[in-house]
Amino acid sequence: MRRSPRFEVCVMEAAIRIGLAIALSALVIALFRLGRRKPASREDEEGPRGWGSIVGNALFLGALWALVGVIAAFMAIGGNLVDAVPPAADFVEVRDELGDAAPDCGPPGPLGKPHLVEVVHSIDQGPWLSQAADAFMEQCPNIQLRLTAGDDFETANAILRGELRPTLWAAAEELTLRYLEIRWREQSPELLFRLDERRPLVRSPLVALLHEEQLRTLQAIREADREGLGFWVDALCPTIPRAPALDGVLQEDMLPGTWLDWFTQRNPPPPPPDSRLAAKKKRSTPGVPPKPAALLLPTPEELRSWGRVKLGFPAPTSSAGGMSTLLLMARQYLLAGTAGDISLALEGEGEVLQRWMRRCNAGRDEWFASAFLLTDHVFDLGPKSYDGVITYESLVFPILARLKSDELGEVRVYYPSPTIVAEHPAVLMWPDDGERAPALDAARRWLQYLEREEVQRSAISYGLRPGRLDRPLGAFDLEKNPFLDMRRFGVELEPNLEEPPRPDGPVLLRLLELWRDATGRS
Numbered sequence: 193m194r195r196s197p198r199f200e201v202c203v204m205e206a207a208i209r210i211g212l213a214i215a216l217s218a219l220v221i222a223l224f225r226l227g228r229r230k231p232a233s234r235e236d237e238e239g240p241r242g243w244g245s246i247v248g249n250a251l252f253l254g255a256l257w258a259l260v261g262v263i264a265a266f267m268a269i270g271g272n273l274v275d276a277v278p279p280a281a282d283f284v285e286v287r288d289e290l291g292d293a294a295p296d297c298g299p300p301g302p303l304g305k306p307h308l309v310e311v312v313h314s315i316d317q318g319p320w321l322s323q324a325a326d327a328f329m330e331q332c333p334n335i336q337l338r339l340t341a342g343d344d345f346e347t348a349n350a351i352l353r354g355e356l357r358p359t360l361w362a363a364a365e366e367l368t369l370r371y372l373e374i375r376w377r378e379q380s381p382e383l384l385f386r387l388d389e390r391r392p393l394v395r396s397p398l399v400a401l402l403h404e405e406q407l408r409t410l411q412a413i414r415e416a417d418r419e420g421l422g423f424w425v426d427a428l429c430p431t432i433p434r435a436p437a438l439d440g441v442l443q444e445d446m447l448p449g450t451w452l453d454w455f456t457q458r459n460p461p462p463p464p465p466d467s468r469l470a471a472k473k474k475r476s477t478p479g480v481p482p483k484p485a486a487l488l489l490p491t492p493e494e495l496r497s498w499g500r501v502k503l504g505f506p507a508p509t510s511s512a513g514g515m516s517t518l519l520l521m522a523r524q525y526l527l528a529g530t531a532g533d534i535s536l537a538l539e540g541e542g543e544v545l546q547r548w549m550r551r552c553n554a555g556r557d558e559w560f561a562s563a564f565l566l567t568d569h570v571f572d573l574g575p576k577s578y579d580g581v582i583t584y585e586s587l588v589f590p591i592l593a594r595l596k597s598d599e600l601g602e603v604r605v606y607y608p609s610p611t612i613v614a615e616h617p618a619v620l621m622w623p624d625d626g627e628r629a630p631a632l633d634a635a636r637r638w639l640q641y642l643e644r645e646e647v648q649r650s651a652i653s654y655g656l657r658p659g660r661l662d663r664p665l666g667a668f669d670l671e672k673n674p675f676l677d678m679r680r681f682g683v684e685l686e687p688n689l690e691e692p693p694r695p696d697g698p699v700l701l702r703l704l705e706l707w708r709d710a711t712g713r714s
Contacts, residue, residue, distance in 0.1 A: 294331055294332060296637065296640075297331065297332035297334055297335060297637060298332075298334065298335070298633060298634060298637055299334070300334040301334070301630060306333065306334045306335055306336045307334065307335050307336065307630050307631050307633075307634040308336045308338065308359075308631060309335060309336065309337050309338070309359045309360060309631055309634050309635045309638060310338050310340070310357070310358040310359045310360070310631075311325075311337055311338065311339050311340065311358065311359065311360045311361075311362065311635075311638070312340045312341075312342055312347050312356060312358040312360070312361050312362070313339060313340070313341055313342075313361075313362040313363075313616075314341070314342075314343070314344060314362065314363060314364035314512075314614075314616060315341045315342070315343060315562070315564045316364065316396065316564065316584060316586040316587055316655075316656070317341075317362060317364075317393070317394065317616055317656070318339070318341045319654050320394070320650065320651045320653075320654040320656055321339055321362070321642075322339060323650065324641070324642060324647050324650070325337045325339055327647075328638060328641050331641075332637070335634045335637065335638065337638060340358070343364075343510070343511060343512070343561070343562040343564065344363050344364050344365060344368035344511070344512035345368065345509070345510045345511055345512065345515075345561075345562075346510070346561075346562075347361065347363070348368055348371060348372040348375070351372065351376075351384075351621075352372070352375055352376065352379070357621070357622070358621055359620070359621060359628065359631045359632060359634075359635045360618055360619070360620060360621065360635040360638070360639070361385070361618065361619055361621055362393060362616055362617070362618040363512070363616065363617060363618075363619075364396075364512045364513075364584070364614045364616055365512035365513075365515075365516060365612070365614045365615075365616075366390065366615060366617050366694055367512060367515055367516060367519070367612075367694055367700060368512045368515070369385070369387055369390065369617060369619060370387070370694065370695075370696060370697045370700060371515070371697055371700050371701070372384070373385070373387060373697055374696075374697025374698060374700075374701060375697075375701075382622070383622070383623065383624050384621065384622065385619040385620060385621055385622075385623065386619070386620075386623060387619070389619065389620070389623075390617035390618065390619050391617060391618045391619075391639055391643070392615035392616060392617050392618075392659040392660075393615070393616045393617070393618055393642055393643075393651075393659050393660075394586075394615075394616050394648075394651045394656035394657060394658060394659045395613050395614065395615050395616070395656070395657040395658070395659050396584045396585045396586040396587075396613070396614045396616070396655075396656055396657060397584070397585050397607065397611050397612070397613045397614070397687065397689050398513060398516050398517065398520075398582060398583070398584060398585075398608075398611045398612050398613070398614070399582075399583065399584070399585045399588065399605050399606060399607055399608070399611070400423075400427070400503065400580055400581070400582055400583075400605070400606040400608060401567070401580055401581050401583060401588050401591065401603055401604070401605055401606075402503070402579055402580030402603065402604060402606060403579060403580060403602070403603055403604075404602040404603060404604050405490060405494075406451075406498070406579040406580060407580070407604045407606055407682075408488075408489065409451065409455060409489060409490060409495070410427060410606070411606075412455075412459070412489055413426075413454060413455055413458045413459065414426075416458045416459050417458055420458070421524045421525065421528050421529065422524040422528075422529055423524075423608040423609070424517070424520040424521045424523075424524045424608065425521060425524045425525050426454075427501070427503055427608075428448065428503055428505065428517070428521060428552070428582075429448050429521075429548070429551075429552035429553075430448050430449045430453075430454040430501045431448070431449025431450070431453050431454050431457060432448065432449065432548065432551055432552050434525075434544075434548065435544060435547070435548070436547065436548060436551040438547065438550065438551060441551065442555075443554055443555050444555045445555055446550060446551050446552065446553070446554040446555035447500055447552070447553075447555040447556060448500055448501045448502075448503075448552055449500065449501065450495075450496070450498070450499060450500050450501065451495045451496075451498040451499070451500075451501055452492060452495040452496045452498075454501060455495055498579070501579060502577065502578050502579045502580075503578075503579055503580050503581070503582065504560070504566060504570060504578050504580070504581045504582070505517040505566070505581065505582035506559070506560045506561065506562055506563045506565075506566045506582075506583075507559035507560065507561055507713060508703075508704060508707050509704055509707070509708060509713060509714065510559075510561040510562065511560075511561060511562045511563055512563075512614070513562070513563035513566075513582065513583060513584060513614075514559075514563070515700065515703075515704070516612040516614075517582050518703055518704075518707055519534075519612070519692075519694075519695070519700070519703065520608075520610065520611070520612065520692070521549075522534065522538075522545060522703055523692055525545055525548060526538065526541055526545060534695055534699060535695060535696075535698070535699050538699065538702055538703070542702070542706055545706060546706045546707075546709060546710045547710075549706065549707055549710040549711070550710035550711065553707075553710065553711050554710060554711050554712065556711075559713060563581075563582075563583045563584055563587060564587055566581050566583060567581055567583040567584075567587040567588065567591060568587075568590075568591075580603075580606075584614055585605070585655070585657075585683075586654070586655040586656050587655075588605055588655075588681075588683075589655035589674045589678060590655075591603070592674075592678045592681050592683075593674070593678075595681075602681075603681060604681055604682040605678075605681055605682040605683050605684075606682065607684060607687040607688075607689070609688065609689070609690050610690040610691060610692050611689060611690070611691065612691060612692070612694075613689055613691055615659055616656075616659065618639055618642075620632050620635055620636070643660050645660075645661065648660050648661050649661065649668055649670070652665060652668060652670055652673055652674075652675065653670060653671075653672045653673070653674070655674050655675075664685060664686055665685045665686070666685050
């Protein structure tokens with residue numbers, strides 16, 4: 193039978209109490225004997241001491257040293273005779289009584305120990321999953337959850353290298369699962385996970401977060417768009433022609449066009465009015481109410497001072513957000529907004545797409561490895577370095593919460609269409625491994641807990657849209673609802689989110705290969 197640390201501490205305290213009582217009793221007896229001794233005569237003092245005197249003194253000194261030793265031991269354990277506090281467990285306290293766990297928690301592990309479930313998850317799910325894990329382990333002490341946060345590509349590559357072997361992976365984006373699936377098949381026949389059994393947990397669309405003036409100008413350009421293919425092509429590679437000439441273009445100049453050129457291209461200045469027609473119209477037209485004032489736009493001088501359009505997105509080769517952005521760009525470039533097959537278009541125009549991406553992206557020196565890092569740092573650099581970023585909606589709330597207008601100015605969230613919504617799908621890893629069956633069963637129970645209405649509702653407080661609830665976000669009665677609190681920054685409760693189909697792994701590998709060759713990035 194396993195003895196708990198609390199039991200061992202209690203035994204030690206009982207032994208010290210008994211030793212202290214014996215030592216005190218011996219000391220009292222010795223002092224009593226010493227007090228009853230008669231003063232010795234001068235003749236006795238000069239004679240040899242008897243055995244009785246020697247034994248009495250030894251008894252007194254022994255009792256004294258025993259008392260000192262017990263007191264020293266007592267102080268060494270903390271000097272407290274109340275119930276000692278046991279050391280904190282790494283994950284959750286192990287309980288020997290099966291009745292402590294709810295029936296839907298399942299049986300305990302061998303020897304009454306809890307099942308360990310290794311959970312790897314995307315960074316933006318961290319606060320929500322940590323809070324839910326604490327509540328779940330309190331309810332199910334026979335299951336331990338060890339949570340590890342990591343960007344999707346970082347996790348996928350660690351799994352491919354054999355450095356990670358989690359029980360459950362809650363990625364940010366399904367595209368990463370498709371990427372890992374095809375890469376895994378290249379090196380192992382073992383089943384890694386079942387893609388069709390993925391379980392979406394929460395949702396977060398890909399959005400743009402821009403400084404207010406730049407967003408206002410972008411919207412004016414989009415409204416006057418006559419030649420563009422869509423947001424993902426025009427905003428990320430403005431003024432770059434479909435088949436650009438690369439001869440004579442330095443690599444450092446292989447960047448998007450300028451704000452002034454883009455605005456002028458989409459909003460050419462109107463011809464000057466004919467003064468005679470204007471005078472005639474003024475005489476013949478009765479009073480007309482004035483038109484509402486147009487949206488205030490920057491002057492050409494201001495647009496010129498902005499320089500190139502600097503809308504950043506994370507590296508597609510190391511970030512799920514970057515790969516999603518690359519897919520949206522490629523679809524708009526190859527299919528021009530139609531619902532065609534991107535794999536067929538890649539076969540015919542892959543080299544043209546690569547040349548276009550090179551002209552737009554090869555001159556950029558710095559690429560952030562994840563949407564989290566990009567979003568967290570980019571606004572510290574100010575509008576001279578970035579006009580905005582492409583990121584997940586869930587990552588903008590910490591930025592908005594700490595926003596100070598005197599430092600950053602106002603920023604706004606923009607919902608492009610189409611976009612990709614990260615559904616944070618969770619998959620059981622190595623599901624056919626019999627030795628992992630108990631841990632996999634515990635992981636299923638953990639997923640069932642995350643799908644409960646109250647747990648899904650709690651995700652809203654962390655800027656995540658519930659993946660299992662269909663009710664509008666404004667209908668939830670919550671103490672903290674950032675979607676309501678941040679509406680002044682452009683956050684929409686129910687945006688119109690149109691999504692393209694997600695391609696298979698080979699298409700993703702081909703796109704990443706084209707982008708690497710175009711930019712020289714690994």
